[in-house]
Amino acid sequence: MSETSTKDFSVIGKSVPKIDARDKVTGRAKYAGDLKVPGMLIGKILRSPHAHARILNINTSKAMELPGVAAVITARDVPSTFYGISPARYDETILAIEKVLQVGDKVAAVAAVDEETAVKALALIDVEYEVLPAVLDPLRAMDEGQPQVHPQYERNISVEIHQDFGDVEKAFRESYVVRTDCFQGNRATHVPMEPHAAISKWENGKLTIWSSSQSPHYFQYHISRVFGLKMGDVRVIKAFVGGGFGGKLEPSAAEYVSAALAMKTGRPVKIVFDRKEVFFHNRGRHAQHIELTTGVTKEGKILGVHAKFIIDGGSYTSLGIASAYYAGAMLPLIYDFDHFKFDGLRVHTNLPSCAAQRGHGAPQPRFAFESQLDMIAKELGMDPIEIRKVNARQPNTTTLNDLKVNSCEFTACLDKATEISDWAGKKGKLPPGQGIGIGCGGFITGAGYPIYRTRLPHASAVIKISEQGDTATLYIGAVDIGQGSDTILAQMAAEAVGINYEDVRIVSADTETTPHDFGAYASRQTLMSGHAVKQAGDEIRRQIIELAADLLEANAADVDIDRRVVFVKGSPEKTLTFENVANEFFIRKGPLVGKGSYAPPKLGGKFKGAAVGTSPAYSFAAQISQVEVDEETGQVMVTKVWDVHDCGTVINPSLLHGQVEGALFMGMGEAMYEQVVFDDKGKPLNANLGEYRVPTALDVPEVISELVDSYEPAGPWGVKEVGEGATLPTMGSYANAIYDAIGVRLYDLPLTPEKVWRAIQDRKKLL
Amino acid sequence: MVTAIKKGNLHVVRLVVNGEEHAALVKSNTTLLDLLREEFDYTGTKKGCELGDCGACTVLMDGKTVNSCLVLAVEANGHTVTTIEGLERNGELDRLQEEFINQAAVQCGYCSPGMILSAKALLVRNPHPSEREVREAIGGNLCRCTGYVRIVKAILAAAEANS
């Protein structure tokens, strides 16, 4: 589909400019750290230098005496309520109570007139620690005799998962080839360009927080719980958000500590993390140790899969329980097989906490699976595309773990990727040192269940038409973190009402002025918030049509609206302008408002953990990469990538391809160089953007992003997700392309030149 | 460089920002970034790392790009600085700004001000850059959202409009 495709729609399907682009290119857009509230103080957090230590004493008196300091707080001054975001695993506190569990853990905090004073005051706080032995190796964390990170999690086990579908042993016995391989993932992290930031204001018993948040709702829920306030007395307002990628889904110390300091001082307090603190807070990708066994028939049909994971959760639970379940739950999605065993262990270490990052727990297992599938294809003498086509999921099927798939054009993605990359002309035919490889993926379009138990709908929307009928304002709790939800939801509102995109204003994500929505995670908003918007727009359209029918003396069934013209079908002379009808509506009946809400149907099976992976719809993708490897240095150059996506109806083609491109680059960073590394005391060695390398404009594969025609019945106008699914195929496709180029197989992420070079040397030794 | 006048612990700095004369009393260790953001409220200049790694704080000093987090306010004394707020003239956007909008080169927008200013400096010294030259010019500006694809397109489109 080209970028100008319109299908039958008036507003959706078009690459309209982003609703907030002008504010962003002129510098007018205010992010939380840009805001200034009168009387505001600056907050800073004292962080632990040790990975694991008991706090014996904290002396704040010298810091208190420093002129300009308004407050110094420790755990004694704040609620000791445990918080988190995985229900039943709340294990973090605003400030460390007895022990610190990682380098960078939160020990005390200061509010002062300016940043310099606050930083000076931190240096005057005296903390006496008893340093404890730390657990740094996830593979040994569960051994007897290892230090305990949390007293309540025996042997440091955060969650243990055993799921068993069918009879995998029997499947292996009946298989022609059974392979077991071990893979190791890396500790990557989100790196939003905007560090976490919040301003808290405490006035008349009400807490207002401006924040860089992916979910004002979850922030409001957790912050009110921790401080013992009514939800209605906590207002969370999303400022412009400079990227999230999963790292801003739960409140961080920026919110909790600034709120505590605001309550203590009675003045607004701003906390902006420095880059190091973003690494300490983390919540990035879990490094997964994966043992994968797969059995296939002679024809390449997958019979059974056994996946075992040990994943490094770091210090706190955060959203890590879900991450651990996602690791296995997404494996049966894109290929169809009947027998599956999934054993997972998430363990605690004294390292920064891991949680959800774009693609959640799924990208590393997908890397393992796509790599192994290629190895199996080689053993069978099959083409890698062929083995994928033999197993590709088909529409209207249910996976073995009870995920119901409606639309699925995975096979079409494979065909198109094969064609546009000239796979047949290249596979096995490229000059030495060059190779081509495929990787695939698929992802949920919103989680079937919210993160905590509640009967609230997942999304809701209100559209209000102005009194003159010239503009419409969409009030919605969906969160634009850069992906463009404000824009596509405004397009949807215009389409549903029958007006133009330019007529729509949007007020998004303020828990007081906009209706409830769970926010930006799990690729949920286009479908879920989109449903709410469509319903709200339809309600307005209905009201306009009813009144217009009256005014035009026509049958309501014959009246329609398109781009502000209200007309009687078949009688071209009988028209009214939208503003006339809307204005008349206001005069006769008062505000013209439409509202909508959405909750997914009940989804999923009955087994433990069945909720994870459920979704109203799934995206699918195939990605082919071409690489050039320098055998002398191990340097890998990705020269071209072809990505073909099945993401349902497209609302804004430019923004959609922008998601694919961005996700692909993020996947590339994870595949090639990203990894947080620590010294033997658990101190991060590269907690900065110079040494934690993310892709720059000079890392230049050419990207061809294409789509296949697809319509998702569960989505409004047939939509489904794209933002996260596109991170999944990349790592596997690179690893497979490198194998094709030089005949060495890499099992450990990231695929650095050193690893490539060593693998080449090992191969030479064997020859 | 014009030496800033010292007043006790503070220095008087005078500089032209976006065509307007500005003066402020600053500490020796105040960065140009903080001066712009905190004193003059040019918050379009972003803070991403404070180490010169990300380019979010890029501004033009006498037409050349600098990471304003690495420039001391006193070093900017007597110089001319352009921030993102200075590109729009009488309500009219710079061609680069327009192309960033047209080509959907903006996602979260946090990198956009620095990115646009790096591109501006490039197009002033080299009105018809190659794609490689564009990529080199923004090589120090990190973007985590876009994969740079549309940013490069936007800059090339703005250059095209130069001819």
Ligand code: FES
């Ligand atoms: S803030 Fe100056 S380069 Fe990052």
Ligand code: FES
């Ligand atoms: S658009 Fe988000 S960092 Fe560039």
